[in-house]
Structure formats: structure tokens, C-alpha cells
Amino acid sequence: MSDTQTQFGTPIDHETEAVVIVGSGAGGGTVAYELTQRGIPCVVLEAGPFLKPEDYENDEWAAFNQMAWLDQRTTSGSYRITRDFPNLPAWIVKAVGGTTTHWSGATPRFHEHEFKARTHYGEVAGANLLDWPITLADLAPYYERAEKAIGSTHRHGRPPLPANNNYKVLANGAERIGYQFYATGPYGTNAEPYDGRPASIQDGFNFQGDKSTAKWSTAVREIPRALETGKCDLRALSHVVQVTHDAKGRANAVLYLDSEGNLHRQAAKVVCVAGNSIETPRLLLMSASASHPDGLGNSSGQLGRNYMRHTTGSVYARFDQPVRMYRGETMAGIVADEARLDTSRGFAGGYYMETLSLGPAFLAAFAEPGSWGREFTEILDAYANTAGMWIVGEDMPQESNRITLDGAAKDQWGLPASNVHFDDHPNDVAMREHGYRRADLLYESVGATGTHHTPPYPATHNLGTARMSARPEDGVVGAYGESHDVPGLFVSDGSVMTTGAAANPTLTIVALAMRQAEHIADRFARGDL
Template identity: 60%
Template sequence: MAKFDYNDDSVVVIVGSGAGGGTLANELCQKGVKVVVLEAGKRQSSATFINDEWKSFGQLAWTDKRTTSGNWRVAKDFPELPAWVCKTVGGTTTHWAGASLRFHDHEFKARTTYGSVDQANLLDWPITLADLEPYYARAENKMGVTRTNGIPGLPGNNNFKIMYDGATKVGYKSCNTGHMAINSRPRAGRGRCMQLGFCFQGCKSGAKWSTLYTEIPAGEATGRLELRPESHVMRIETNAAGKASSVVYMDAAGKQQRQRARVVCIAGNSIETPRLLLLSESSKHPDGLANSSGQVGRNYMRHTTGSVFGVFKEPVHFYRGTVMAGIVTDEAGFNPKR
């Protein structure tokens, strides 16, 4: 692994090692750029992941005490845990289910399609599906998404078989095990899915794509990537011109460090990124970095999930197999007549 001096201002500093930060780090390293990745969490592995929901939550989740102000809360019952944020090398790519779906064309035109939403800044995207398709294709190939690039779909587990039977009986036509960034066969040096049932707890077989064991090791192999886990970033400092010039963080020993940088990339997540930008105020940026619009920290949108459980006469063993067993897409299109 590379080792860069704290005063080396030729490095690019990336805060966060997940889907954005980990991938960016490798892409830069492959092009000859020196990179320091600061990650608040520890570095786990397929060997250290825990196949136990609650113990794994303690291993991978951000559970640090938080302070809040104002009269609005995301979650009143869990004030210190407003959302499930991962604090580990690889970020949310260690925890995600692997589902890799493309937006539909109409979803890029949310305001045009659905109309305005009261007290929300709903806008159409400035790009279209056609603009994004080449990048979707590149990502699907890199991650090994099933049902793309000739990669077969995952086998159907018991959950899927029961869902499929029910879906087809009521007339649905499009029901399968989905587009998943989980190897259905060995690929890119990683084995196939073993159907262990603990996708959310970190993939112990390494079949699910994660920057932890794909992008980050590839970047380290170039000799141009230094990963610093257990590095909790506190603020971004700027120079006389108001440009980001260094990152201040607490290292694993609790000692404050300052890493100089030519460029700083913030790739935390929808909570940690705005938090860090707002904490990085200065005389030139009194409202925080990248916040001339006053919109940093606003327009937060939840990833919501509704769950329904059924009881069957015969054993289903629903804990076996991939967490996202399958998908029905017949109603995914925009149809206001429904």
C-alpha cells in the first residue's frame, strides 16, 4: 500500500470509500493519480463479516452519538440514528442488496410526469435516459449485473418461487430474479452466490459487488492509493482563494491530523456529505462549502420500504437465498389510468 506525507499537496483526497468514493479512487489511480481515501469505519472482509443481523448492525452501521437542533426530526424514535448509514470500508456497498435497476425514461422527468409537490423543489433531470445509457452499460459490465452482458440471472430461492407462483396466477407476465450485482457464476476473480441469505450483513462469499474487495484493492495494486480507515473527517479547509486545500480528521488513535490536497472529493452519503460541507464554513464560505445556493442539507429524500409478511402452511425457509429474491415489473411503467 502506498504511503503519502501529510504535507503532500499533490494527492487527491476522497472522503468515503463506498460506491462513489471507492470507485472514483480506483479510476483516478488507474490514470496515474495519487489518492488518499479517508474512511470513518474499519476495514472488514469476507472473513470478518458476521452472519447475524444484530451483531452485524453493530459492526457495519454508523451508531455514533449525534446532536440535532431545530424542531424537525427524521426519526423521533431513534434520534441518534435518523437513517441506516454504514460506517465501514466499502460503505453501503457492503450492506446493499445488490439490486441494479435502471431509471425509466419518464422518471427523469419527475415534475413533468407527476406535477409539482407542495413545499418541495421537484425538478426534471437536466439529462435523459439516452444520456445515461452508456454509463449504465459500463457500470453493469463492471459490477457484473445479472441479465446483462450475457450473465444469467440468479437461481430462484423459495421466496421467489412462492412469489412467482402468486404473480403468474394473478396474471403478471414479467417476474424474474432481477438485475443483481451478485455473481450468478464466477466472474472477475470472485465466486458465485452461495445463497447464504445474509446479503445485508456483508457478502461472505464475495459474490456481491462491493468496493471493499473490487475497486479499492485494484487501486491499491497500482501503488497510488492509500486507504486510511477509522479516519473521522471533521472539516475541509480552504486556501486564500477559497478553494479546498486540506482535510482535518481524527485518526484511529484519536489524534487530529491534517492532510493537504490538490483536490478534495466528498463522497460520504446523503447525510454525512452535507453535514461535513456545513461544518466547513469559513470567512469565504460563511454558510458552508458548496452552499452558495443555500440548498446543502435540504431536499433530503428517503429511500422508503414497505414490508409485508405472509404465513404459509408449509415451511418456506425465507432466510435462505438472496435478500431480494425477485421482482415483478409489470406495473413499473407510468400509467395514470390505473
């Protein structure tokens, strides 16, 4: 085995048993920080490079090609992505910090009822609903810690971001149609200097790599601080291909490829997999063994299933005067009135309306993929006079929506590519259509001359696929993210979400990771890990 790799921090020998963390995003980066602060050695294996703020490209397509996970993937199912973007089901990052380096910054909490979706929504035909094995009360103290770590605006005395024009249009419309719960946050971008990060410069381009570092990411906060402890060995450009276990069935190592394709083995006391809801099940499926023939930790058959991406859609409204939605923060406002428990609207679950701005190139690519002609060019011609919002809500988990290993397509290493299969549930469609109607009404109330509904983009919120459950037969991991089947194997990302709720997931992933890391550290202290 060669030692070719990009390494940061304090080297840990390959034969030394450490906590091995696969991925460095919201979950993996947080677990690394929390454990190293407690003196527990960690090896963090990240498939992408370590991009620094000065490396980021402030150009839409250049940034996309610099940061996005572009490894081979395939799609199937009836959703629009299969037609529009067959090799790009998800718009996520392959770099240290993961998709926290490419996120809106929205940090709403889950509501209490969203942890008990099966209880509150009842039987939804075709959905595989299940109550979480934890409650809001269990997670509340970790939500507080996560909000303070991220620096969420509107929380714990933190000031709000200033209102840009896109938000002012949204707020004025919200007021006119009777909404009550709207504000410029909570967001994880500083309105004033906080925790060593500067205030936002309202640059309009920190969605894909924030040069100013005003927006929180694990690449800015958790990973550098973990490295400073002397307990973290970060290996970038290190692609994990298998998790192994010993004769007793306990996770004991990972195998990974360096940037030149050389294979390495890293011994482990504990393995925390945080590769996002597509790569995590892919890795565990590739880690099948004689005692786990259907994939590591898959006795329930639920591994890779119940894939959720949130019910999404966007609405862009044209006005007869300039809005210049691109000025200020990309996402700078949330309307929360529709994120409530109210099945009388014709669907279970709720949704948020959040300001959104795309640049001209991305608007052209995503507004109506494949379209042409005057109706399409009118959207681009009206760019300066356009306001935009994103509708994001709870989609239904379905067993048939799943991540599997493609039998034919291979990635650059010759490994089976992920196939992402997704069909909208009728509940998802009903919610999206309701959101479109309410968005039209909101914009019309403030004088919009027309609106355009976009189909969902490639997924940025990827959830489920290794869900928490109280009973092993219902899911993949327990209440702290540890495999029901494989001691010492934890899942530390959005894969563990039993249901998706309406809220943007990053805050909850961070809170769950904090809770998991505390649990791991406590068990180390007791000597039972």
C-alpha cells in the same frame, strides 16, 4: 500532529497535493479505482475500519454492531423513525466499502422519465421537484460499465440467480394478478464465477457482510485494485471534520482525526466527498468559512435539503405450508410493473416489489417496533411459513426534509451531530398504501392466510441533500458533481441525486462516479484542474 492511523497501500505525504476522497463506498471507492487506473494519485479517508470477509459476523445483531454507523445522530419530524429509532435514522455501514458491504445487490436502472420528474409529474404541491441536468442518454454508457463492474445478473449475457422459495411465491403471485415484468434480478451477486469472485453459495446471510465475496462491493473489487496500482493511500479510521479552501476559493485540503483523535491536514488538488447523504452535508456544513458562512458550497441554501430515503414498507405473508424465505439470497427477485410513469394511480412516481427476508431477531425488532401480545407473536410463530417483500419507490423531495447540525447533541469527537428531519409527503403515503394493497392481493392470490405490513425501517437509501442542478440557485453541484461555488470540490455519492426515482440507487451512484472520475481525469489531462 500524530501519525497514528491505519494505513494501506502506498503512503502519500500529507503535503503532497492528491485527489482526496472522503468515503470508500459505491461513489468514493469507484472514483478511487477509476482515477488510480489512470495513474492519478488518491488519498482515501474512511471513518471506519477495513473489515475483510473473514472478519464478518454471521449473526444479525453482532454484524449490526460490527458494521453499522452508530455515531450520535438525532431525528425530528413526523415519520415513524423519530418514535421507533430516534438515534438510528439510517442503517448504513461505517467501514471500508461503505454500504456496498451491506446492500441487497439490486441493480435496476433509472427510467428516462425519472431524470425529468418535474416535466413529467408537473406541479406536486409541497414537493421541490427539479429536472436533472443530465439525461438517461448521458448516463447510459456508464450504466453499461457499472453493470459489468458489478457483474449484474440478467445483463450483458450474465446468467440469472436461481429461484428460491421466496421468489417462487412472489413470481407465482405476480403472474396470477397480471404482472408481466418479474425476474430474479438484476442483482450484483454472481450466479456463476465472474471477475475473480465465486458464484453465490445461496447462504442466506450476505446482506451484512458477504464472507464468500460472491456479492460485489468496493471493498472486494475497487479498493483492492486501487491499492494494487501503487497510486492509492487508504487511511481507515480517519474521520474527516473539515474541507478547506484557499484565498481564491478553491478546495485545497481536508482536516481529519485519526483513531486517537489526533488532527491531520491532507493537501488536495481535488476533494471528492462521498460520505453518504447524511455525513456529506454534515461535513460541508461544518466546513463553513468567512466566505461560505452557511456551509461550504451553500450559496443556494439547498445544502442538506431535499433529503430522500425512498418510500418503503414491507409485507410479510403467512402460509399453511413452509416457505423458508431465509434460504437462498436475501433479495432474489424484483417485480417491476409498478415502476412506471402512471399518475392515474393517485400518486406520481413508481415503485418496485423486491423479495426480502429478515432473520427472527430482526423480524422481531422491525416488524412492528414496540409491539407485544398475541398478534405480534403470531408473526414470529409463523416464521418458517412466511414469505416477504420490500416495497421501494420514489419519494418526493421536500425542502423541509433536511440534514442540519444539532445544536446540542455531539458525537464522540465533540462535533455537532447530524439531525435528520423527515416528514412523509402525501404522495409517499399514497404510494405506500397502494403498494400494501397490491402486495396483499399478490399474496392472497397464492393462498396466504394473512399478511402483516411493517413500517419503514431505518433508511438504507439516503439521497439528495447536495443535489445536481443546471442553475446554481437551484442546487449544490453541477452535472458532474462539482460544487457550483467551490472549484475543485466534488460530491461523489447519492447526495447529488436531484430526484430519487424508484430504483435502488447503488448502480446509479456507481455510474455517476465513473462519469465524474472520467471528467476529473480529462480535466487533469488538459491542465485545468
